[in-house]
Amino acid sequence: MVQRFTLTETGVAHHGRYVETAKYLAEESAGRMIFSGFGTAVDDMPPTPARIEASNPANISIIPFAREYWALWEAGAPYAIDPVTLSTLGSRSSVLNDQPAPFSAHPKLARDGTLWNFGVDPIDDVLHIYRISADGRSIGTQRLHVDHIAPIHDFAITERYLVFLLPAITCNRDRLMGGASFAESCQWSPQMGMRVLIVSQSDGSVIEGRLPAGCLFHVANAWEDKAQVVVDYMRSADPSSLLAGWSVMAGEYRHRRGAALTRARIALPDGSASQEALLNHDAEFPTVRASDTGKVYRHLLCLERTQSRPQDVPGYDQLAYIDAQTGDRRVHHFGDAWLAEEHLLVGEMENSAPRWAVGSGLDLNAKQTVLSVFDLRSLEAGPVAQARLPYALPLGLHGTFVPVVFP
Ligand SMILES: [Fe+2]
Incomplete structure (x- = not known):
C-alpha cells in the first residue's frame, strides 16, 4: 500500500492506496492468500512459470521517475503508479526486457539522469x-554470474562504478524450490566472507574484493577517492537481523545485535579492502540526499x-543527524513507546546544508501514526511540527519526498 502525506499551507492530508499487483488482484478476487510472500509460504501455491514474480507485492519503496511513481519490490518488476491518484498504471516489465526478473x-539516479539498478536471481x-x-x-542490461550469490538488498554508485557488498548469506536453492519462503531459504555462510564487487559503468x-564476514541491508553512499572506492554502510557482524528478526511476527521478539555505520575502502584495481566502524550506535535506514549520491558527502540521517x-520491543527509537566527515552527531529520542520509520533530508539552506528532516513513526501508546518535521539546526529540540493520524498505518520501509506533485 502506498501511503502519501501531502503537506500544504492548509494542513496535512493522508491518502493510502493499494498497489494493484497481479498478486493483489488475484488474492482479492479469491478472498485468500494464494502466492507465497517473502516470509510466508503458501502450501498449495499454484504452479506458474513466473513463480517469484507471482509473489510481487511492490511494497519496499517508491520513487518518482519518468513522470510516474514506481512502486518497487526487489525480486520482480516495478509497478507504475499515477502520481496524482495513486492508482496503479501497470507493471513496467519493459525495463526487464519483458522477462520475469528481479529489480x-x-x-x-546518476548525475546524467539515468537510473542504475540491479536484481539478484538466487536460482x-x-x-x-x-x-x-x-x-x-532500458538502455543497457548485464548478467553477471556470481557463485552462491547473496541476497543483496542495496548498492551504491560512484561516478564510474557500481558498488556491491554481499552479505555472508547464501540461499538454499533446494529449500526455495521446495516451497519454502525466501526468508526460510537463507542461511548464514561466514566462510564466504563479505564479497565486494566493483563493476565498471562503462564496460x-x-x-x-573481500571483507570480513558480516551482513547488511543498506548502503549509505559511496564515492571515488583517488585510487579507492569508499563506501559507507550499515554493517552487522552476524546475521541475526536478517535471519532471526522474523520472530517478531509471532510476538516473540528479542533484540540482538544490530548494525553500525561502517566505512569500507576498496583499492583499485587490485580490490584489496579494509574497513572501520565510523560509529558504534545500533542504527539502520541511512538516507542521504539524491544530490549527494556517488560523491563525498556530509549529511546523513539514520x-x-x-x-x-x-529488548522485547523491536525497531528504532531515535533519529540521528550525522556529519559523515567529522562523525559529529545530533539526535532526537522519540521514546520507548515509539517505532520510528525512515526519515528524509528535505530542503536546502544557503550554505547548501539540508534544512529539514521529515518522517513517520508509530506511537505505540496512542496506536497512531505520526508524521514529524524537524529543523536540522535544532534537532535536539524535537519536532517543529507533527501531524497525528487518528489511526495506525502498517509499518513502512522506504519513502521519498516530492517537492511538488505536478512539476
Ligand atoms: Fe531497503
Missing part, C-alpha cells in the same frame, strides 16, 4: 544490472536504537 528497491546465481534512461527506457568489467530500549 531491487534501491535504484540509484541461477545471476546478478542482473540495469541502466534506464531518464524517460524510462561492465568487475573488480572483486534511525538508531538506544541501549535502554526494552
Whole structure:
C-alpha cells in the first residue's frame, strides 16, 4: 500500500492506496492468500512459470521517475503508479526486457539522469544490472554470474562504478524450490566472507574484493577517492537481523545485535579492502540526499536504537543527524513507546546544508501514526511540527519526498 502525506499551507492530508499487483488482484478476487510472500509460504501455491514474480507485492519503496511513481519490490518488476491518484498504471516489465526478473528497491539516479539498478536471481546465481534512461527506457542490461550469490538488498554508485557488498548469506536453492519462503531459504555462510564487487559503468568489467564476514541491508553512499572506492554502510557482524528478526511476527521478539555505520575502502584495481566502524550506535535506514549520491558527502540521517530500549520491543527509537566527515552527531529520542520509520533530508539552506528532516513513526501508546518535521539546526529540540493520524498505518520501509506533485 502506498501511503502519501501531502503537506500544504492548509494542513496535512493522508491518502493510502493499494498497489494493484497481479498478486493483489488475484488474492482479492479469491478472498485468500494464494502466492507465497517473502516470509510466508503458501502450501498449495499454484504452479506458474513466473513463480517469484507471482509473489510481487511492490511494497519496499517508491520513487518518482519518468513522470510516474514506481512502486518497487526487489525480486520482480516495478509497478507504475499515477502520481496524482495513486492508482496503479501497470507493471513496467519493459525495463526487464519483458522477462520475469528481479529489480531491487534501491535504484540509484546518476548525475546524467539515468537510473542504475540491479536484481539478484538466487536460482541461477545471476546478478542482473540495469541502466534506464531518464524517460524510462532500458538502455543497457548485464548478467553477471556470481557463485552462491547473496541476497543483496542495496548498492551504491560512484561516478564510474557500481558498488556491491554481499552479505555472508547464501540461499538454499533446494529449500526455495521446495516451497519454502525466501526468508526460510537463507542461511548464514561466514566462510564466504563479505564479497565486494566493483563493476565498471562503462564496460561492465568487475573488480572483486573481500571483507570480513558480516551482513547488511543498506548502503549509505559511496564515492571515488583517488585510487579507492569508499563506501559507507550499515554493517552487522552476524546475521541475526536478517535471519532471526522474523520472530517478531509471532510476538516473540528479542533484540540482538544490530548494525553500525561502517566505512569500507576498496583499492583499485587490485580490490584489496579494509574497513572501520565510523560509529558504534545500533542504527539502520541511512538516507542521504539524491544530490549527494556517488560523491563525498556530509549529511546523513539514520534511525538508531538506544541501549535502554526494552529488548522485547523491536525497531528504532531515535533519529540521528550525522556529519559523515567529522562523525559529529545530533539526535532526537522519540521514546520507548515509539517505532520510528525512515526519515528524509528535505530542503536546502544557503550554505547548501539540508534544512529539514521529515518522517513517520508509530506511537505505540496512542496506536497512531505520526508524521514529524524537524529543523536540522535544532534537532535536539524535537519536532517543529507533527501531524497525528487518528489511526495506525502498517509499518513502512522506504519513502521519498516530492517537492511538488505536478512539476
Ligand atoms: Fe531497503
